[in-house]
Amino acid sequence: MVPHLVTALIGPINELEQRILESMPAIERWFRLEWMEHTPPFYTSVDVRNAGYKLAPVDTNLFPGGFNNLTDEMLPLAVQAAMAAIEKICPEARNLLLVPERHTRNMFYLMNVQRLVRIFTNAGLNVRLGTLDEAITEPTPIELPDGSSLTLEPLLRSQRRLGLKNFDPCTILLNNDLSAGIPKVLEGLHEQYLLPPLHAGWAVRRKTRHFEAYEEVAKKFAKLLGMDPWLINPMYAHCGEVDWQAGTGLECVQTQVDALLTKIRRKHKEYGIGEKPFVVVKADNGTYGMGIMTVRDAKDLDEVNRRTRNKMDVVKDGQRVTQVIIQEGVPTYERVNEAVAEPVVYMIDRYVVGGFYRVHAERGIDENLNAPGASFVPLAFEKSNQLPRPGEKPGVSAPNRFYMYGVIGRLAMLAAAYELEATDPNAETYD
Amino acid sequence: MVPHLVTALIGPINELEQRILESMPAIERWFRLEWMEHTPPFYTSVDVRNAGYKLAPVDTNLFPGGFNNLTDEMLPLAVQAAMAAIEKICPEARNLLLVPERHTRNMFYLMNVQRLVRIFTNAGLNVRLGTLDEAITEPTPIELPDGSSLTLEPLLRSQRRLGLKNFDPCTILLNNDLSAGIPKVLEGLHEQYLLPPLHAGWAVRRKTRHFEAYEEVAKKFAKLLGMDPWLINPMYAHCGEVDWQAGTGLECVQTQVDALLTKIRRKHKEYGIGEKPFVVVKADNGTYGMGIMTVRDAKDLDEVNRRTRNKMDVVKDGQRVTQVIIQEGVPTYERVNEAVAEPVVYMIDRYVVGGFYRVHAERGIDENLNAPGASFVPLAFEKSNQLPRPGEKPGVSAPNRFYMYGVIGRLAMLAAAYELEATDPNAETYD
Numbered sequence: 001m002v003p004h005l006v007t008a009l010i011g012p013i014n015e016l017e018q019r020i021l022e023s024m025p026a027i028e029r030w031f032r033l034e035w036m037e038h039t040p041p042f043y044t045s046v047d048v049r050n051a052g053y054k055l056a057p058v059d060t061n062l063f064p065g066g067f068n069n070l071t072d073e074m075l076p077l078a079v080q081a082a083m084a085a086i087e088k089i090c091p092e093a094r095n096l097l098l099v100p101e102r103h104t105r106n107m108f109y110l111m112n113v114q115r116l117v118r119i120f121t122n123a124g125l126n127v128r129l130g131t132l133d134e135a136i137t138e139p140t141p142i143e144l145p146d147g148s149s150l151t152l153e154p155l156l157r158s159q160r161r162l163g164l165k166n167f168d169p170c171t172i173l174l175n176n177d178l179s180a181g182i183p184k185v186l187e188g189l190h191e192q193y194l195l196p197p198l199h200a201g202w203a204v205r206r207k208t209r210h211f212e213a214y215e216e217v218a219k220k221f222a223k224l225l226g227m228d229p230w231l232i233n234p235m236y237a238h239c240g241e242v243d244w245q246a247g248t249g250l251e252c253v254q255t256q257v258d259a260l261l262t263k264i265r266r267k268h269k270e271y272g273i274g275e276k277p278f279v280v281v282k283a284d285n286g287t288y289g290m291g292i293m294t295v296r297d298a299k300d301l302d303e304v305n306r307r308t309r310n311k312m313d314v315v316k317d318g319q320r321v322t323q324v325i326i327q328e329g330v331p332t333y334e335r336v337n338e339a340v341a342e343p344v345v346y347m348i349d350r351y352v353v354g355g356f357y358r359v360h361a362e363r364g365i366d367e368n369l370n371a372p373g374a375s376f377v378p379l380a381f382e383k384s385n386q387l388p389r390p391g392e393k394p395g396v397s398a399p400n401r402f403y404m405y406g407v408i409g410r411l412a413m414l415a416a417a418y419e420l421e422a423t424d425p426n427a428e429t430y431d
Numbered sequence: 432m433v434p435h436l437v438t439a440l441i442g443p444i445n446e447l448e449q450r451i452l453e454s455m456p457a458i459e460r461w462f463r464l465e466w467m468e469h470t471p472p473f474y475t476s477v478d479v480r481n482a483g484y485k486l487a488p489v490d491t492n493l494f495p496g497g498f499n500n501l502t503d504e505m506l507p508l509a510v511q512a513a514m515a516a517i518e519k520i521c522p523e524a525r526n527l528l529l530v531p532e533r534h535t536r537n538m539f540y541l542m543n544v545q546r547l548v549r550i551f552t553n554a555g556l557n558v559r560l561g562t563l564d565e566a567i568t569e570p571t572p573i574e575l576p577d578g579s580s581l582t583l584e585p586l587l588r589s590q591r592r593l594g595l596k597n598f599d600p601c602t603i604l605l606n607n608d609l610s611a612g613i614p615k616v617l618e619g620l621h622e623q624y625l626l627p628p629l630h631a632g633w634a635v636r637r638k639t640r641h642f643e644a645y646e647e648v649a650k651k652f653a654k655l656l657g658m659d660p661w662l663i664n665p666m667y668a669h670c671g672e673v674d675w676q677a678g679t680g681l682e683c684v685q686t687q688v689d690a691l692l693t694k695i696r697r698k699h700k701e702y703g704i705g706e707k708p709f710v711v712v713k714a715d716n717g718t719y720g721m722g723i724m725t726v727r728d729a730k731d732l733d734e735v736n737r738r739t740r741n742k743m744d745v746v747k748d749g750q751r752v753t754q755v756i757i758q759e760g761v762p763t764y765e766r767v768n769e770a771v772a773e774p775v776v777y778m779i780d781r782y783v784v785g786g787f788y789r790v791h792a793e794r795g796i797d798e799n800l801n802a803p804g805a806s807f808v809p810l811a812f813e814k815s816n817q818l819p820r821p822g823e824k825p826g827v828s829a830p831n832r833f834y835m836y837g838v839i840g841r842l843a844m845l846a847a848a849y850e851l852e853a854t855d856p857n858a859e860t861y862d
Contacts, residue, residue, distance in 0.1 A: 087466070
């Protein structure tokens, strides 16, 4: 049942695990106080990388797929968290309209949608699916591999509300990251709760802004624990006007890569880390593991071949990439059955509800694992999954490790809360 | 792992299970709306009896012991619910003072205390134990069977606050049901949260008032589902001035027993139930399964022997019994490994966090199982414990059954919320 986990956890991270466990009440209180001031995103998944010497989030998804990869044992936690979320947003709600991604033939994705339907049905809502796919003009059942089925229905928009035929929801839950832009049908809905908000979609969101907010969060948290924020914060830089096809704007990328590699080298020296530094260049608005390249030397960018240019130029839903984030590469030393793995932490409202390892047998420790060929191993432990056990040796207790991952996941979620506040087009300002 | 459950679920309850499952969104919404108006008790356990033709709570405990009987798998749910509770009450809290029962040699009870410490520590609080036992004048460690230990400390009372040496809590959590009366040390604490409130203790509480509130809740709920409230509501009567030793006031008990048996017979006839009616006479302020007798005929009370008189006269902590509740007997048809069993549902805040079967091999289906010799089998099911699965045949799906028990448990918890509002000495009235 429980996958064999191999880790090379050494030095600082064991100290970090120890310190995080010892500081659990202070950490939980700190989160409680932060959530009094900041509203958590409705749901979040965070890719975490454990380098042994450093533990950091590398991607924060505000429209998480993959709920089907969580264990069944974690479902009650997800349901309870969903109940808490609904209570706050719209306690009188009867109906929830879920708007999924358009790709209706990806069975893995549809299993995720089915799992979300199950979670919110169990939380006490009538859940129906409204699709942005305009080819669907009547209720369309889709058979799933497990023998069950989902029905996609066309959206019905009135001047003020969005719903389905005979279905007027209080809350509209997006599981579509809006990479293709904000559809007109979702605009101007002021009477209903639209969650996450439109500006959380990739039509508006930028990774750079997220990691800017994360840096702020990491600094606060590191101060609480009396440690160097670098241990949990991936350094980054930004280039704003890159044209991969025309080959313009690449000087900025080269300069920033070089500067960032130098900064990493300095940190490695400070901590006596033998690892060769690398950076990851990512589309600033990218998702689905698209538009990502690993760079070990700025010179490598002198000659970017056509294949890489194409890869970097266009991401999900044909969106062009002109802005990039250059992020400190954090290798992952987690292994599941000898394949490279990275933990992914799932949250609903402010609660960690589960996680899994994304595993890729053909990828290296310094590569993006979110790619075809990846598989998923639920983070399930022998007993009482995510409860830490004080007193156990650091680095050997899976529950303790998962607690630490849950803390890092929540830090990234808090950063997303900061980020969404800063980018809210309807925010009231008090200048 | 999973105990073999045998049930004789027939007729109305299968219909009830079906209706409860079909109405899940309406039921959850109804609870959400009730919790907007009424504050749930901090934690609650409810003894439920499933007679096949009727499903009803028979006892609601506002200072639950037995958390150690829940499975480890349910701990994360309890922790998450505790986090939600703390967030609402005292988000800035660092410290929780837990005041347990005095019986410091009952290892089963102490394991419950240890489990509570673990839950609230994991929810992010520094938890320490303050005892009402005045014999304890300095921190006293107690070894537990599992090799761990607990430390009981003497309470330190200032004029306005209660704490321990170098420990000033925001919240004081009672796990002591105050059967022995309200200790002076707990009175007049207006600066701290004292939970549950003093009037939830057995020094003030009466079962009659609870079941009066439950009747109101059951009627509302039955209306929502369009069913006879009797299917979930045990009928009851009350006698106020009984002296078991002197033998006075027993006429009232006899008259009420007779009248209640007649009412039950009428209901049995209406539903074609072959079962022989019985009632249970209980101390109105009793707990710990003390002060309880089963009566099948009012004539049986003509001759109450000395042993029964002694049993009925004095309950926990030497408290005298002069008021009794006469409750419709609900037989339990649940069996675990052929022994008679009744489910007990555990809740923290508004959330069901687990449950177990109380099992007693030497007791009958119409007897109190909360007695020496009882054992406990966690309610753990093969998969995703308390999530119902719509579409499965009623009466055969353990998760569906547990969902139904969780609904009944929450109805009793809601009744306790009504009850505590009605008996609150500090309630503001708007006449």
